[in-house]
Amino acid sequence: MVKARRASVADMDAIMRVEEDWPEYQRASRETMLVRLAKFPQGFWVFEQGGEIIGTLTSCPMRYERGGQKGFRSWDEVTNHGALPDIDMATANALYLVSGTIRKEARGARAYALLIETSVELAEELGLDYVIAGAKIPGYDAYCRRRGEVDARDYAFLELNGCLIDPFLEVYRGYGFTVPDRDHIVSDFYPDVPSRNYGAIVVRELRRAGRGGGAPSSV
Template sequence: MVNARRASIADIDGIMRVEEDWPEYQRATRETMLVRLAKFPEGFWVFEQDGEIIGTLTSCPTRYERSGIKRYKSWDEVTNHGRFPDVDMATANALYLVSGTLRREARGARTYALLVETPVKLAEELGLDYVVAGAKIPGYDAYCRRHGEVDARDYAFLQLNGCLIDPFLEMYRGYGFTVPDRDHIVSDFYPDLPSRNHGAIVVRELKRSGRGDGEPGTR
């Protein structure tokens, strides 16, 4: 059974072992992980199985508005190069999922569900309106090679038998996330060859009452 808990500095060695499952050019450094722990510890989790850390998830508060999506130009810009922007809970209305990793042998539907629902619970506790992530679209390059070139903003919405053809986007959809429109597909968002460096800004709106500024889903 996999359990989630908030990370501490004492977990740093286990955190870095899990980080090795990323390609080397995508790994965070130990220093970066320690900065994340210091800046927003409540949004840094480890996932354990039989007493061993088998996954991590980091997040930070952000401001999301559908009409202001152009501020999400790159993962580096959103996350302050992975070191988290200064936390401003007075203006934040969303929790941004910065990174998440599971060791290959621990991956499965139940574990992924825990990985997603853990930050959703925190966002609800903080009174936020959204959980947002910059998702890879790892099927994009392979699709173009097989079927011919297609705009990434079109690819992200292609379906087969009612399912999105991109496996990552379909997984996110299964957990309540959507790609609101074509502007949420961003070129040069994150270095990932299968995605041709594109990212999809996926959004899960939290169902809360009492929003008071007249625009659905903002604070």
């Protein structure tokens, strides 16, 4: 059984072993992980199975405007190159998922569900309205090679038998996230060859969204 708990400095060796599951050029350094832990410890989790850390998730509060993607031009810009931006809870209305992974041998529906629901619970505790992530679209390059070129902003919404063509976006949809519109597909968002460096800003709107002063007005 996989369990979630908040990370500590004592977990750092195990956290860095999990980070090795990323391609080398996408891995965070130990220094970066320590900065994330210091800046927003309540949004840094480890996931354990049989007493071993098999996954991590880091996050930070930020401001999201439904009518535009200011500040979402790249993962580096959103996350301050992985070191987290300054946090202003007075204006924040969303929890951004900076990075998360489960070791290959431990991956499964239950582990991913726990990863998502852990972040949703924190967002609700903080009174935020959204959980947001910058998702890869790893089926994009392969699709274009097989079927011919298509705009990434169209590809993200293509379906087959009721499921999104892109497997990663379909997984996110299964956990309640959507790509609100074509403007949420961003070129040069994150270096990933299968995605042709495109990213999809996926948004899970929480039940309280649209109520009170924290939610942005619709555009």
